[in-house]
Amino acid sequence: MASGSAIRGSRVGAGPMGEAERGDSAPRFWVSYWCANGHETRPSFSEEAGVEVPENWDCPRCGFPAGRDKDAPPEPVRNEPYKTHLAYVKERRSDEDGAAILDEALAALRARRGG
Known part of the structure; x- marks a missing residue:
């Protein structure tokens, strides 16, 4: 048996009048x-x-x-790929700088451990 709702299945704005009910479009x-x-x-x-x-x-x-020009549409925007932290570090430092920093860090670690 139905639930008794008289407007079941309808939506807001749906009606038999259509455009005349809502007014004229701009x-x-x-x-x-x-x-x-x-x-x-x-x-x-x-x-x-x-x-x-x-x-x-x-x-x-x-x-x-x-x-708006069919013969000369605008060029697509080129997106840069996501960069990792390592990629940013490599932009700022050369391989020689990285090797020097690594040697310094290893020397400090060995000094702390007593080796």
Whole structure:
């Protein structure tokens, strides 16, 4: 037997009237953007809001930046890979510096141990 809920299965905004119930949509215009993979994206903008149309837009398919010029889309951003602590140390010190520091540390350790 049913639980007695008369609105079971409906959602907010769902009704028989549709657009007339919610009012008219604001007038919109669409702008085409193309990414380096050739994907076209067409976001819409309100004509009444006076929003400035951006030069670049993120492609929802691949994530690359997309531009309004189909023949010359913007280049994808190159991400640097994650660096470990050792990679940063190697950037700051040469191999000779590292060997000298290691020898100094080993000498101090041997002196403490009495060897």
